Amino acid sequence: MTGYDVVVLGEPMVERHRTMDGQQAAPDSVSGDAFNAACAAALAGARVALLTVLGADPAGDLILAELARRGVDASQVHRGEQHTGAYTVSPDAEGQPRFSYQRAGSAATTLSPAHLAHWGPILDNTPLLITSGVTAAISASSAELVVAAVTRVAGAGGAPCYDVNYRPNLTDAGSARRALRAVAADCRLVKLASPGDSSPLLGIVDATAVAAALAAFTRAAVAVTRGDAPLLLTDGGQTTEHPAVRMPTPVDSTGAGDILLGTLAARLALGESLAAAAPLAVVAAGLSTRHRGGAPRATLDEVRAALAGAPRTAGPSADPPQALEEQEARP
Numbered sequence: 554m555t556g557y558d559v560v561v562l563g564e565p566m567v568e569r570h571r572t573m574d575g576q577q578a579a580p581d582s583v584s585g586d587a588f589n590a591a592c593a594a595a596l597a598g599a600r601v602a603l604l605t606v607l608g609a610d611p612a613g614d615l616i617l618a619e620l621a622r623r624g625v626d627a628s629q630v631h632r633g634e635q636h637t638g639a640y641t642v643s644p645d646a647e648g649q650p651r652f653s654y655q656r657a658g659s660a661a662t663t664l665s666p667a668h669l670a671h672w673g674p675i676l677d678n679t680p681l682l683i684t685s686g687v688t689a690a691i692s693a694s695s696a697e698l699v700v701a702a703v704t705r706v707a708g709a710g711g712a713p714c715y716d717v718n719y720r721p722n723l724t725d726a727g728s729a730r731r732a733l734r735a736v737a738a739d740c741r742l743v744k745l746a747s748p749g750d751s752s753p754l755l756g757i758v759d760a761t762a763v764a765a766a767l768a769a770f771t772r773a774a775v776a777v778t779r780g781d782a783p784l785l786l787t788d789g790g791q792t793t794e795h796p797a798v799r800m801p802t803p804v805d806s807t808g809a810g811d812i813l814l815g816t817l818a819a820r821l822a823l824g825e826s827l828a829a830a831a832p833l834a835v836v837a838a839g840l841s842t843r844h845r846g847g848a849p850r851a852t853l854d855e856v857r858a859a860l861a862g863a864p865r866t867a868g869p870s871a872d873p874p875q876a877l878e879e880q881e882a883r884p
Contacts, residue, residue, distance in 0.1 A: 557601065557678075558680055558823060559600070559682075560601070560602050560676065561591040561601065561603050561604065562587065562605070562664075562688060563603075563683075564656075564688060565584075565605060566637075566656070567583060568584040568640060568642060569640070569641045571643040573646075575643075583848060586685050586687050586716065586811045586847075587685070587688065588616070589811035589847045591625045592623045592625060592849050593816050593819070593837060594815040594816070594819035595819075596852060597815065598820075599823060601624070601626065601819075602625070602675070603625055603630060604629050604668070604672055606631045606635075606663050607632055607661070613660070623848075629675060634660075635660040636659055636660065638654075638656045638659035639655045640654045640656070641654075656723075659691070661691060663694070664695040664698050666697050672702075676705045678709070679709075680711055681821060682712070683818050684699050684736075685715065685716040686724070686733065686750075687716075687723065689724075690720060691723070699736065703715065713740045714742040714743075714814060714818050715736050715742070715743050716744045716810065716811070718750070718811075719745075719749065729753075734770060738770065741773055741774065742774045742818070743773045744775075744776040745775075745778075746810060751777070761785065764777060774787060774788035774827050775788075776814070782797065784797070784835055786828060788826070795834075797839065798839035799839075800839050800840070807847040809839070809841050809842055812847075813835065815849075816830070816833060816834035816837040817830050820834070833857065836860040837856045839859075840855070840856060
């Protein structure tokens with residue numbers, strides 16, 4: 554047995570903050586969908602491990618140190634000769650964040666089914682796996698590993714969770730659609746954003762219609778995030794909606810969807826139903842918008858306290874996007 558409740562497969566990345574003239578604006582930090590989801594699952598009470606390949610470089614060292622600080626097991630991480638993936642955030646002329654990625658040829662692009670020689674026994678004993686369309690898009694071999702890992706976890710009785718996380722500058726809609734179909738039938742949960750994922754991949758925006766379209770090729774539960782509109786969740790023939798939480802000072806919605814999924818997955822692995830876990834996940838995602846960067850900060854106690862006292866909103870507000878849809882950050 555592994556001792557893990559949740560295993561996350563994907564690429565963490567170093568986040569570099571620069572001014573318009575290229576000067577360092579803040580210390581380097583760590584983000585990326587896999588890192589954000591893993592940290593959220595750990596904060597939600599799960600024992601979490603990350604499966605990835607990092608470069609043998611200072612960026613890789615930073616990620617390992619940050620995983621350890623946040624309570625995510627990194628003992629299964631491999632190191633490679635390639636560089637660790639990173640991205641730079643700097644303001645554009647209007648002061649809005651601009652993202653520049655240093656991901657091509659990164660160590661994580663070497664992810665492949667060959668890694669199952671080491672990770673296979675871990676996946677065989679994993680109650681829940683989180684992976685994503687981003688992981689499937691970083692290389693052809695990584696896409697093969699995503700399918701193999703989902704198939705292996707499902708075959709062993711575990712619960713794979715897949716975040717569509719479509720990135721048009723990383724892949725095209727057809728490839729992302731094929732990646733989704735390749736794993737959906739074996740998944741316990743599929744999360745996608747509307748319209749960001751659903752429109753290009755399915756040609757649908759309405760959340761109920763999105764869930765119905767996915768039901769044509771998977772029995773997985775479906776979580777549809779819609780910015781400030783309520784999260785729509787279908788599971789076992791039941792549909793529930795979970796209102797977004799109005800945060801008084803939203804700053805940055807980057808990574809909110811990752812945190813939603815990580816929290817949902819953790820509570821599911823710990824025995825809660827998805828419907829019971831959804832309000833907590835919505836609040837965790839909302840709290841993450843109160844600071845810069847995609848990685849979560851709020852503890853489980855802080856999320857529960859916010860859930861107990863938070864006002865809800867059933868529809869869009871005039872505030873910046875906050876709870877459930879990740880800011881556009883295209884590699």
